[in-house]
Each structure stands twice: as structure tokens, then as C-alpha cells.
Amino acid sequence: MINLTELLKNAKRLPAFNWNYTFFGSHLQTVNKGWNYPKETHTAFEVIYVLKGVEEIEYDTISYSINAGEFTVIVPNTAHRCKAAEDLTYFTFHFDLDDPSLEETLIGNPKLVYRKNNETTASITEKFDSMLNVLSENSDGDYDFGDRIMIQIQLSQVISTLYESIKKVNVNVNLYNVQYAKRIRIAIKNEMQRLVYDDNDPEQIENTDIIKKVCDQLNLSVGYASRVFRESYGLSPKALPIKCETTNCPESVVKASIQHQ
Numbered sequence: 001m002i003n004l005t006e007l008l009k010n011a012k013r014l015p016a017f018n019w020n021y022t023f024f025g026s027h028l029q030t031v032n033k034g035w036n037y038p039k040e041t042h043t044a045f046e047v048i049y050v051l052k053g054v055e056e057i058e059y060d061t062i063s064y065s066i067n068a069g070e071f072t073v074i075v076p077n078t079a080h081r082c083k084a085a086e087d088l089t090y091f092t093f094h095f096d097l098d099d100p101s102l103e104e105t106l107i108g109n110p111k112l113v114y115r116k117n118n119e120t121t122a123s124i125t126e127k128f129d130s131m132l133n134v135l136s137e138n139s140d141g142d143y144d145f146g147d148r149i150m151i152q153i154q155l156s157q158v159i160s161t162l163y164e165s166i167k168k169v170n171v172n173v174n175l176y177n178v179q180y181a182k183r184i185r186i187a188i189k190n191e192m193q194r195l196v197y198d199d200n201d202p203e204q205i206e207n208t209d210i211i212k213k214v215c216d217q218l219n220l221s222v223g224y225a226s227r228v229f230r231e232s233y234g235l236s237p238k239a240l241p242i243k244c245e246t247t248n249c250p251e252s253v254v255k256a257s258i259q260h261q
Contacts, residue, residue: 019098023155026093028135035084044096045106046074047158049128053088057081062112069116071125073162075107076182091132095155100186100193102163107182109166120165127154127161180220181229184237187214211238 022044030052048055049071056065057072058081065085066072074080076096114121131154134147191210214237215225229237 017099020096021098021152022094022096023151024094026091026131026135028089028091028132030089031084031087033084033086033088035088037082039079039081041077041079042094043076044094045076046094047092047128048072048074048082049091049125051089051091053090054085055088055090056083056085058083064112066113067116069125070113070121071128072113073106073109075109091128093131095159097159100190102159103186104183105163105166107186109162111166120161123161124158127158130154180218180225181231183218184214184220184225184229187217188237 024044025046028051033053048057048066050066050068052068054065054067056063057074060079064072114124131151134143134150138147188210191214195210211225212222215222218225226236226238
């Protein structure tokens with residue numbers, strides 16, 4: 001009988017991943033002063049890049065301006081509205097890459113606006129300009145696979161640069177409740193994946209109180225976590241439907257997710 005473990009005992013491996021990678025809502029538009037986009041929320045990240053003029057972003061508690069050559073990243077489930085403080089040309093898109101470490105890092109980012117004359121801003125806006133070149137070369141909207149893969153390459157470089165720049169910062173900020181709710185969701189997902197991959201004891205899995213464990217990790221009380229989660233998602237974290245992103249999710253993991261409700 002062939003022993004594959006023995007055959008591969010000296011192998012050095014790259015990580016396996018199966019991401020849900022989305023890019024949508026991308027457009028370039030010129031609008032007049034006074035243009036106003038109503039308040040909205042969405043479950044993906046949104047990037048807004050100003051090419052000309054000034055755009056104002058309003059949250060429930062704060063507002064800020066983006067000038068030409070600058071951009072912002074709006075995190076998921078954050079209510080916001082946009083308006084043109086003067087004649088404006090902007091480029092925007094939404095993206096989501098279903099990786100917990102990326103989501104947590106971007107959500108914890110204290111930087112609202114990436115200002116001009118900054119190394120990170122210059123590197124990222126160069127990628128935006130490459131995306132805009134694809135748009136200008138396809139004014140009829142007839143994009144082929146080569147165009148889509150080029151956009152994905154540029155987006156991957158944007159995300160990588162954002163991630164690495166935020167990692168260098170010691171993030172210690174008060175997050176909005178919606179950001180805490182997202183962090184709770186990510187932590188639950190992380191714990192579910194850990195149970196799937198690392199714990200082979202079905203009894204141990206079934207006896208795991210996932211919500212309490214997550215709250216302990218985030219230094220939150222279960223009561224506070226439940227409140228902010230319910231405000232953002234309309235349900236208790238204990239009632240969160242479990243989405244096992246593996247091909248064979250053990251039944252014991254599903255039991256663990258529901259027995260502590």
C-alpha cells in the first residue's frame with residue numbers, strides 16, 4: 001500500500017484557498033455640483049476615487065471630503081451618502097474577497113481618506129488608472145476574458161497594497177458598531193473553519209460554545225456582541241446561519257453551531 005504521507009514528507013506547500021472574489025458596480029461618471037446620491041448600505045467594500053472636483057461622504061456621525069487624486073474605502077454595512085461639493089468626476093467600484101484576515105484588516109483601518117502625495121496613494125491610484133484604461137479602450141462595453149483578468153490583476157494589487165499598508169499601522173481605534181458586527185461575523189466564520197480543519201473530536205466540536213469563544217477572543221461581552229450584531233444584521237449571532245465553505249462540512253460542526261442557541 002502506498003503511503004502518500006511518507007512520499008510527501010519533505011514537501012513544502014503553498015496555502016490552499018477557494019475564495020469568493022467579486023467585483024461589481026464599477027463606473028466612471030461626471031456630475032454637476034449639487035449631485036446627491038441617497039443614503040445606502042451594502043455588504044461589500046466600496047472604493048471611490050476622485051479624478052476632478054470634490055466629493056463629500058457623509059456617515060451618520062461624521063463627514064469628510066475627497067479631493068482630486070484621492071480615494072476612500074467604505075467598509076461593508078456602513079450607511080453613507082455621497083454628494084458633489086463642486087463639479088465632479090469620480091470612479092467607483094465594489095469588491096469582496098471572502099478572506100477573514102483581509103476583511104478584519106480592512107475593517108480595522110483607521111484611515112478614512114488616502115490623500116495625495118502619499119506613497120500608498122500613488123501606488124494604488126496607478127492601478128485605478130490602469131482599470132480606467134481598460135474602460136476607455138472598451139467604450140462599447142464589450143469586454144472579453146483578457147479585459148476581465150486584467151481588471152482582476154489590478155484589483156488584486158490594490159487589495160494587496162491596502163492590506164500591507166494597514167498591517168504596518170498599530171490599529172487601536174474605536175470601531176463603529178457595524179464594524180464590530182462584521183468583525184464578530186468574521187470571527188465566527190474563522191472559528192467554524194478551525195473546527196472543520198483542526199478538531200477531529202466530534203464530541204469536542206459539539207460541546208464548543210462558538211459565540212462565547214468568539215466574544216472572549218474579541219474581548220466583548222456576549223450581551224454587547226448580540227446587541228450590535230442584531231442592530232446590523234437583524235438577528236442574534238447565535239442564530240446566524242452557518243455557511244461551511246468546505247466541500248465536506250462535518251455534521252458535528254453544524255450541531256455545534258445550533259446547540260448553544
